[in-house]
Amino acid sequence: MSVIRSVFSIIFYTINTLIWFVPIFVCGLLKLIPIKPLQKLLSWVAKQCATIWVSFNSLNQSLFTPTKINVTGLEETKLKDWYLVIANHQSWVDILVLQRVFNRKIPFLNFFLKKELIYVPILGLCWWALDFPFMTRTSKSQLKKNPKLRGKDLETTRKACEKFKEMPVSVVNFVEGTRFTEQKHARQSSPFPHLLKPKAGGIAFVMQAMGEQISKVVNVTIHYPDGIPTFMDFAGGKVKQINVHVDIRPVSEELIGDYTGDSEFRVGFQSELNRLWEEKEQTLQQLEQNHK
Numbered sequence: 001m002s003v004i005r006s007v008f009s010i011i012f013y014t015i016n017t018l019i020w021f022v023p024i025f026v027c028g029l030l031k032l033i034p035i036k037p038l039q040k041l042l043s044w045v046a047k048q049c050a051t052i053w054v055s056f057n058s059l060n061q062s063l064f065t066p067t068k069i070n071v072t073g074l075e076e077t078k079l080k081d082w083y084l085v086i087a088n089h090q091s092w093v094d095i096l097v098l099q100r101v102f103n104r105k106i107p108f109l110n111f112f113l114k115k116e117l118i119y120v121p122i123l124g125l126c127w128w129a130l131d132f133p134f135m136t137r138t139s140k141s142q143l144k145k146n147p148k149l150r151g152k153d154l155e156t157t158r159k160a161c162e163k164f165k166e167m168p169v170s171v172v173n174f175v176e177g178t179r180f181t182e183q184k185h186a187r188q189s190s191p192f193p194h195l196l197k198p199k200a201g202g203i204a205f206v207m208q209a210m211g212e213q214i215s216k217v218v219n220v221t222i223h224y225p226d227g228i229p230t231f232m233d234f235a236g237g238k239v240k241q242i243n244v245h246v247d248i249r250p251v252s253e254e255l256i257g258d259y260t261g262d263s264e265f266r267v268g269f270q271s272e273l274n275r276l277w278e279e280k281e282q283t284l285q286q287l288e289q290n291h292k
Helices: 002-030 036-064 093-102 115-119 123-129 140-145 152-164 182-188 201-210 231-235 263-291
Strands: 068-072 083-087 109-111 170-174 216-223 241-250
Touching (some): 002 123, 002 231, 068 093, 083 093, 083 201, 093 109, 093 170, 093 216, 093 231, 152 201, 201 263
Parallel strands (some): 068 241, 083 170, 083 216, 109 170
């Protein structure tokens, strides 16, 4: 049954993606025409197409993937507000889970992606057309060799946020910067048993660019009771249950400031994020305890 489910599920995902790729990509190409009202209209059309795309993906999961998703803490939300969504990151399944939980409840989710993902067939072009920011990961050794690379991600974030200001959007940031593995956890010597260390730069730059415009911070904790799944595990129906805890909180003034130029604010911001991560660790432990 797992193999049969996987086959039908992947066929459904593929057909659905190919159908909606065309109008989304065409909108992306037409947005290259430098006419602001036209670009804004095309962005809206592209996001409406993407919303329907996600809706059919969720239908696919309901038909072929008998996974029960338990959601707690999801309060009343609006489609006309701006949200910053932060979440722990363990698997590609995280993206499907977030899209399913928040589809048509908050504005379309725009993810910050690493630059290499633009080359993913079909999907990379969809993400480009939907204005997903593509970030460059720069190592310390690369910065030493080429100091001009410093601040590149800040510039990418700034440009993305300019587009985000034009219509309501949910900006998604996986604060750990990469998917959780035991090897990465050990390499970091992370103080959080179930999490990697949070990286403040990405969300700090978003708050610096458009903090006063963001209505709420949506803090999402994703828990896989039976272990971290692969996409094939999920498509094959091997994932019986997923727990999602949502904590929606107002944007505090302590989160808005000059992260790059004010060292005192930067220390405070990092401290606040670490406190948030301690709460997330406690939530994961509680979810794990409840499952037992």
